[in-house]
Amino acid sequence: MKLDVVTIGNELVLGLTVDTNAAELGRALAAAGVEIARHTTVPDRPDDIRAAVAEALDRTGVVLTTGGLGPTRDDMTKQVVAELFGKPLVTDAGVLRALEARFKKLGRWPMPAVNRTQAEVPEGATVLPNPRGTAPGLWIEDGRGRVAILLPGVPREMRGLLVEEVLPRLVRRQGRGETGSRVVLSRVLRTTGVPESALAERVGPVEDEIAPLTLASLPSEAGVDLRLTAWALEPSAAERQLAAAAALLRERLEDHCYGEGDTDLAAVVLALLRARHRKLAVAESCTGGLIGARITAIPGASDTFLGGVVAYADDVKRATLGVPAEILEQHGAVSEPAVRAIAEGAQRMLGAECTIAVTGIAGPGGGTPEKPVGTVWIGARVGDEVRTVKRVFPGNRDEIRQRAAQAALDLLRRMLLRSS
Amino acid sequence: MKLDVVTIGNELVLGLTVDTNAAELGRALAAAGVEIARHTTVPDRPDDIRAAVAEALDRTGVVLTTGGLGPTRDDMTKQVVAELFGKPLVTDAGVLRALEARFKKLGRWPMPAVNRTQAEVPEGATVLPNPRGTAPGLWIEDGRGRVAILLPGVPREMRGLLVEEVLPRLVRRQGRGETGSRVVLSRVLRTTGVPESALAERVGPVEDEIAPLTLASLPSEAGVDLRLTAWALEPSAAERQLAAAAALLRERLEDHCYGEGDTDLAAVVLALLRARHRKLAVAESCTGGLIGARITAIPGASDTFLGGVVAYADDVKRATLGVPAEILEQHGAVSEPAVRAIAEGAQRMLGAECTIAVTGIAGPGGGTPEKPVGTVWIGARVGDEVRTVKRVFPGNRDEIRQRAAQAALDLLRRMLLRSS
Numbered sequence: 001m002k003l004d005v006v007t008i009g010n011e012l013v014l015g016l017t018v019d020t021n022a023a024e025l026g027r028a029l030a031a032a033g034v035e036i037a038r039h040t041t042v043p044d045r046p047d048d049i050r051a052a053v054a055e056a057l058d059r060t061g062v063v064l065t066t067g068g069l070g071p072t073r074d075d076m077t078k079q080v081v082a083e084l085f086g087k088p089l090v091t092d093a094g095v096l097r098a099l100e101a102r103f104k105k106l107g108r109w110p111m112p113a114v115n116r117t118q119a120e121v122p123e124g125a126t127v128l129p130n131p132r133g134t135a136p137g138l139w140i141e142d143g144r145g146r147v148a149i150l151l152p153g154v155p156r157e158m159r160g161l162l163v164e165e166v167l168p169r170l171v172r173r174q175g176r177g178e179t180g181s182r183v184v185l186s187r188v189l190r191t192t193g194v195p196e197s198a199l200a201e202r203v204g205p206v207e208d209e210i211a212p213l214t215l216a217s218l219p220s221e222a223g224v225d226l227r228l229t230a231w232a233l234e235p236s237a238a239e240r241q242l243a244a245a246a247a248l249l250r251e252r253l254e255d256h257c258y259g260e261g262d263t264d265l266a267a268v269v270l271a272l273l274r275a276r277h278r279k280l281a282v283a284e285s286c287t288g289g290l291i292g293a294r295i296t297a298i299p300g301a302s303d304t305f306l307g308g309v310v311a312y313a314d315d316v317k318r319a320t321l322g323v324p325a326e327i328l329e330q331h332g333a334v335s336e337p338a339v340r341a342i343a344e345g346a347q348r349m350l351g352a353e354c355t356i357a358v359t360g361i362a363g364p365g366g367g368t369p370e371k372p373v374g375t376v377w378i379g380a381r382v383g384d385e386v387r388t389v390k391r392v393f394p395g396n397r398d399e400i401r402q403r404a405a406q407a408a409l410d411l412l413r414r415m416l417l418r419s420s
Numbered sequence: 421m422k423l424d425v426v427t428i429g430n431e432l433v434l435g436l437t438v439d440t441n442a443a444e445l446g447r448a449l450a451a452a453g454v455e456i457a458r459h460t461t462v463p464d465r466p467d468d469i470r471a472a473v474a475e476a477l478d479r480t481g482v483v484l485t486t487g488g489l490g491p492t493r494d495d496m497t498k499q500v501v502a503e504l505f506g507k508p509l510v511t512d513a514g515v516l517r518a519l520e521a522r523f524k525k526l527g528r529w530p531m532p533a534v535n536r537t538q539a540e541v542p543e544g545a546t547v548l549p550n551p552r553g554t555a556p557g558l559w560i561e562d563g564r565g566r567v568a569i570l571l572p573g574v575p576r577e578m579r580g581l582l583v584e585e586v587l588p589r590l591v592r593r594q595g596r597g598e599t600g601s602r603v604v605l606s607r608v609l610r611t612t613g614v615p616e617s618a619l620a621e622r623v624g625p626v627e628d629e630i631a632p633l634t635l636a637s638l639p640s641e642a643g644v645d646l647r648l649t650a651w652a653l654e655p656s657a658a659e660r661q662l663a664a665a666a667a668l669l670r671e672r673l674e675d676h677c678y679g680e681g682d683t684d685l686a687a688v689v690l691a692l693l694r695a696r697h698r699k700l701a702v703a704e705s706c707t708g709g710l711i712g713a714r715i716t717a718i719p720g721a722s723d724t725f726l727g728g729v730v731a732y733a734d735d736v737k738r739a740t741l742g743v744p745a746e747i748l749e750q751h752g753a754v755s756e757p758a759v760r761a762i763a764e765g766a767q768r769m770l771g772a773e774c775t776i777a778v779t780g781i782a783g784p785g786g787g788t789p790e791k792p793v794g795t796v797w798i799g800a801r802v803g804d805e806v807r808t809v810k811r812v813f814p815g816n817r818d819e820i821r822q823r824a825a826q827a828a829l830d831l832l833r834r835m836l837l838r839s840s
Contacts (some may be wrong), residue, residue, distance in 0.1 A: 012442075012443075012459070013446050013455075013458075013459060014446045014450045014597070015446025015447035015448070015455075016447070019439060020444070022439060023439070024435060026434045027435035027436070036433045038461065039433055039460070040460050040461075041442070041458065041459035041461075055475075184434065195526070195528055197491070197531075198528070200491070200532065201534075207493070214494070216433065218437075219574070229430065229434070282709075284712075287713070288706075288708065288709075288712045288713050288717070289702075289704070289711065289712025289715075289716065289728065290713040291713075292704075292712070292713075292732075293707070293708050293713045293821075296706070296708075296730075296821075297708070297784075297817070299785065299817055301732070305733075306732060306733040306735065307731050307732040308709065308728070308730040309729055310702070310709065310716075310727040311727050312722060312725050313725075313727055314726040316770055320769065320770065321714040336492060350740065353745075362716075363719070365720070375754055395576070397719055401713075401716075401717070411615040
């Protein structure tokens with residue numbers, strides 16, 4: 001089953017609001033086996049709404065809209081759709097009672113006249129009750145099988161109506177058709193430390209084997225995610241094919257894959273440490289606390305993570321972590337000897353068997369021809385074993401810091417995989 | 421001037437990625453006086469891309485696309501648009517050289533064959549150089565005045581090309597037309613530490629005075645932002661009216677407003693410290709590095725920020741920061757005496773005149789009836805002056821941590837405003 005989504009609002013086309021409803025609808029509908037053929041965003045102008053909804057109905061016969069159901073003059077969705085379906089607007093007694101009760105409860109009585117329009121619905125429409133707000137959802141259907149589902153734009157109201165009212169109806173509707181239940185399901189394998197093109201060569205040959213599943217690569221500061229998608233299959237077949245494809249990919253990816261879904265590398269590192277009964281401390285310079293923040297974002301981190309030092313100023317590196325002044329003078333704070341001394345200092349100071357250390361130049365200032373912006377030295381210790389790596393990361397300050405944090409966590413992960 | 425935006429990607433219709441590019445384009449184009457007539461999102465299927473781009477060209481004559489310019493098989497935008505414009509794809513020598521140079525610089529040589537396709541451009545297209553990635557933007561125009569602007573989907577690449585290449589060209593193009601320039605402009609005042617309803621009472625009376633400008637309140641973990649919007653005015657009138665309204669609002673908001681636009685509170689605190697020639701250190705428990713990460717996200721933080729301690733385990737609070745064991749035993753790590761001792765310890769250890777300290781229960785576990793999840797003690801020192809505050813924040817682990825970091829920075833900000 002396919003439908004079109006139309007999100008309505010000046011705020012959206014002007015970019016004053018990020019359209020999170022679109023993503024939320026995409027995920028929920030795909031998981032229920034409903035494919036979004038197209039998503040259109042239009043401003044609050046009746047002509048634009050009319051054109052978008054009419055085209056959507058021509059394309060898939062089913063359109064789901066968000067926005068434009070409020071009580072203000074801008075809110076025209078209901079009027080436009082009623083007109084397209086050739087139905088007059090009539091006051092729904094049940095909706096009016098619910099509205100009045102809501103305003104009484106909130107101590108806003110008498111109800112402003114403008115809100116009475118919210119009780120008007122296209123004749124014959126099914127009202128989808130919205131306990132979270134004043135505008136109910138509407139389900140409008142005609143004899144030709146065309147359906148328009150109108151939801152409010154406020155995310156938590158939209159979400160409530162989607163889950164409680166719309167998805168069950170769509171699933172039932174789908175059950176009546178001949179297509180059987182078909183879903184779009186995805187699985188994401190996360191990799192880091194390997195460039196996208198190198199990854200493409202490694203997994204490219206698998207693409208034909210896994211067809212009709214598709215493979216997409218999604219690069220970010222965290223690495224490259226590989227997304228497998230099963231299109232329009234029965235749920236059990238989709239799960240089975242995804243599992244087989246994921247296993248095949250994991251084989252190809254070896255250690256480069258650190259997890260699935262939205263697993264954070266920090267959680268993977270914590271789990272590896274926990275399994276080995278080792279405690280972790282971090283020492284951060286250019287990342288300034290990012291690694292600690294990511295680790296402590298994981299619930300339960302406290303059984304494994306002791307803490308860290310943000311040694312931003314060289315004085316702190318020297319006085320707190322005991323980095324020898326000679327190293328800072330001769331090699332600079334962004335150097336192999338410095339990162340070694342920082343990792344060792346943190347291990348000593350915080351009493352952890354494992355440490356991560358990062359020192360680098362995140363920019364925009366501070367770069368030199370020998371050490372350009374993006375130069376980062378990363379170190380990790382597991383007991384007495386030390387590894388250090390120099391990287392030169394592309395991007396702006398934020399991206400360099402994100403990449404450095406990720407690379408540092410990954411260095412420790414790879415060491416832990418080889419230790420017991 | 422109007423244009424259509426088409427964002428392309430399975431991840432968008434499936435909701436696996438939130439389409440932040442759409443909002444970013446909306447804001448930037450509105451500020452440049454260009455109206456988005458419609459925004460369409462389609463999956464990576466050539467037929468869908470073709471239909472959406474063709475319809476967009478029929479509607480406004482100018483289409484801006486994002487996504488589908490990468491080197492993989494999914495990336496079909498260039499091929500489809502070239503076909504719509506009746507132009508063959510030809511290898512652009514300049515793009516090829518830039519690509520090869522990029523791969524050499526990153527030490528990935530020889531360049532994978534698959535990336536060669538990224539040097540292919542529709543014949544006659546203007547190449548928009550993309551120093552941030554491998555896919556250049558493309559500007560394709562035909563004799564009938566139709567324009568297609570193709571940008572990559574990676575947000576930072578899209579943003580760079582938009583600002584540096586696309587907006588200047590659109591503004592020049594607009595200059596040739598006859599329509600007077602009207603823009604939609606916004607200004608955001610940021611507040612924190614005041615509940616939305618209290619803020620509404622404070623600024624409510626201003627709403628009529630500032631009409632036809634509108635005022636929207638946008639709550640988040642950072643506080644409540646107030647957005648003023650001037651709709652469809654000439655640029656100078658919009659600027660003038662926004663400035664007057666912002667001044668009026670700032671008067672009402674007093675100290676509660678800490679900045680404008682996307683100013684981070686951490687940058688405001690750094691500037692206050694810098695003006696007072698004071699250095700900062702932080703000591704974090706439940707925020708785990710978040711505050712340090714936010715402070716060091718600001719370019720140039722190193723002249724003011726010395727560093728910090730993430731004292732996550734109680735052992736670290738005791739051994740590193742010198743928090744007396746009696747305090748931890750009698751009052752617990754989340755207590756007024758503990759946050760005082762943590763702030764003092766950080767000041768002593770890192771040699772900073774000003775410190776921020778945070779200790780709390782971010783959950784989901786660890787709450788008790790006396791100290792429920794969300795309980796956070798915050799402390800700040802400016803020289804010998806100490807202030808401590810207890811807060812109980814709502815929300816999940818992430819939200820509690822974000823709110824705690826913001827409240828801690830705000831405590832120091834308010835102390836600094838009263839010190840010299």
